[in-house]
Amino acid sequence: MTTPVLEARDVTMRFGGLTAVRSVDFTVNSGEIVGLIGPNGAGKTTFFNCLTGLYVPTEGTVSYKGTVLPPKPHLVTKAGIARTFQNIRLFANMTVLENVLVGRHTRTKEGLWSALLRGPGFKKAEKASEERAMELLEFIGLADKRDHLARNLPYGEQRKLEIARALASEPGLLLLDEPTAGMNPQETRATEDLVFAIRDKGIAVLLIEHDMRFVFNLCDRVAVLVQGEKLVEGTSDVVQADERVVAAYLGEPFQGEPGEAEATEVTEAGTGTSGDAPSTTSTKGEAK
Template identity: 80%
Template sequence: MTDTLLDVSGVTMRFGGLTAVNDVSLTVGQGEIIGLIGPNGAGKTTFFNCLTGLYVPTEGTVTFRGSVLPPKPHLVTQAGIARTFQNIRLFANMTVLENVLVGRHTRTREGLLSAILRGPGYRRAEAESREKAMELLEFTGLAAKADHLSRNLPYGEQRKLEIARAMASDPGLLLLDEPTAGMNPQETRAAEELVFAIRDKGVAVLVIEHDMRFIFNLCTRTAVLVQGQKIVEGDRETVQNDERVITAYLGAPLAETGPDQATGAAPVTGTDPTEADQ
């Protein structure tokens, strides 16, 4: 049996009278790749934000490695969860190497005084961080562009750089928000290989994606969100053959499919206003 790494129990997120995520539970085991799919506005990115401390859930708990996560992003990163974003958020005027070095900040212990004095401890920590960053650039195929400005990278390589920066914090769980958005088929295949390689390093992955082929090639389990509710979770066959999933992607209202058999939750109205393209 796979050891549970992430345990999300009954997470609900409301914005005033609007329920964006409603009573969603999910587990991710050590070494698993889990998918999260759903139509635009389903609440997927909002759910990620609840896991990473950007939002404090209205209800429910998020437990990682047996401890409830503090509702602050930097503490979540220290605990061992890293993420990428749907919209690339690199430091455009910094080099590729510098972007990855930023991701190491939660794993370095040198303070302001040490940085000012630049003593032996600081220089040693700086050298170790550079070595780790270059290893990650080798891993993602970006080592030859370490000194390039990140804004000058092709789109697909910017996506890889975001993953390298996230991996720099030595996570046990990596959250990927639409890692293949805007990619061509060749770049998508490369992204798929990279996710498998990350899993082989012992890092579990939870991924949001609209590319169904990408998701089903990667994931052992996939959960489906519709209007903030998890309507089904299972393997490829279970998800593809579920009538509620088919109906949701064809655009019919969830209410027309009958009571929610997956969670027993009441119908949810509205979507998260911060998640216009999710």
Template identity: 85%
Template sequence: MTTMTTTATTTTGQTVLDARGVTMRFGGLTAVRGVDLTVRSGEIVGLIGPNGAGKTTFFNCLTGLYTPTEGEVRYKDTVLPPTSYKVTAAGIARTFQNIRLFANMTVLENVLVGRHTRTKEGFWSAVLRGPGFHKAEAASRARATELLEFVGLAAKADHLARNLPYGEQRKLEIARALASEPGLLLLDEPTAGMNPQETRATEELVFAIRDQGIAVLVIEHDMRFIFNLCDRVAVLVQGEKLIEGDSATVQGDERVVAAYLGEPLENDPGAAEAAEVEAAEAHADTPHDTAAGKENDR
């Protein structure tokens, strides 16, 4: 795997993500309420919160899986369309909490799927298979091979994705996301189910991605991982942003401690409403859910 930097200190620059007043309702339930968040180039930002806090719902609003009920999402000053493949084409890629690989395709083929938004060849080029098609195909394979080398999977390029160990499947999903050449990468619980050694390797990989100039926004329940990794951390509780700041500021906030220890906050609806929100999200029937899911599974 590519040599990696193990410090989170870097120079930040242009705002790549600007989410303003993002609200997502499912019927009478509000899963996300008025959330503002920015991410700048050269920055790793963490998003944490108890189960049912609205973190994945917020991610889905950023990536076009859901159309926010209110608010807007901008990428490099352009309002994003509420369609997942257009969001990917604009420059935002993501991984999922539950791994979504093509199990019966090879490792290399999975990464090549991620290149589809960056290839210029059309239908007739693919049918006729002229020189332009073969040149584009060779370029895509070369880039996919580079990415597999980057994440440490080059030796397994011809293996079926389903035969990879769990931790390597996570790496493959990241490589596939990077194949779309994003300016912002969203990681949804990238260390879930990993042992400490795998978690450390993921941390180093995220630093290496940041050092390539890609901004990163990450959801994670492993607090040690988050606070070691991130320049800033935002905390969602009951669908609202409770606090945002550096690791020391967030760890020292009494409201954050209360949220994680289960002590009731003011007007806390308790676990019942959190479960209702999760159920509503799971069964949401918006016009974009099915199509967006298919686009993300390609």
């Protein structure tokens, strides 16, 4: 039986006169991979920021395993939600291992004086953190680069490292913001395998993504956000067949049945066969 890990109820986010997210209800259950898609400016990243405490929602609540989350990022992480960002945010001049160790800070109990005195308790905790960090580097395939500076890694490996750092906080839910942005097809397939492996470790996953083929292959459920509102939610087949999704991605108002060409375009977006599919669309115009 699946149980809710994340529950967002009536989440609304306003910036002055702009409503970026409007009355969104959203649930992620244990063992699920859920996708959040939508055109540029749909409010996807804003919604992510509301879930992770970067923004305080104007209205509504966000709960993790039945407990309402405080709107502070470090407390959200401590509760069990970790995330990556659309733009990679690694510590460029720190090593691969050091970047993962940073992600352990919410799970270590040693304080300032323990760190300064470097007593037996601190050394034991430090060793345990390093062992856990190395397990994660083995898991993502970067153990042999533990001493490399993060800035010297290829782009795809930097993405992996950011995921490993998020996993270091021992989350029950991992939020991925554009995990395949800028990746080639081989790197995208490797990321797909990695997300499945993360789910198999008992971690639920919620992701924003513009690569439709990636989303439809990976996700148990997909929700479509348009102009800050949830348009439709369901399995990949349900979402692909919804005519309102076709209209939303074409930037046209829905008026009755869409033409055959429009339906074909969105279908091809789901299979990755169209060169004009929205899978490569940038999210730089996303409402923040």
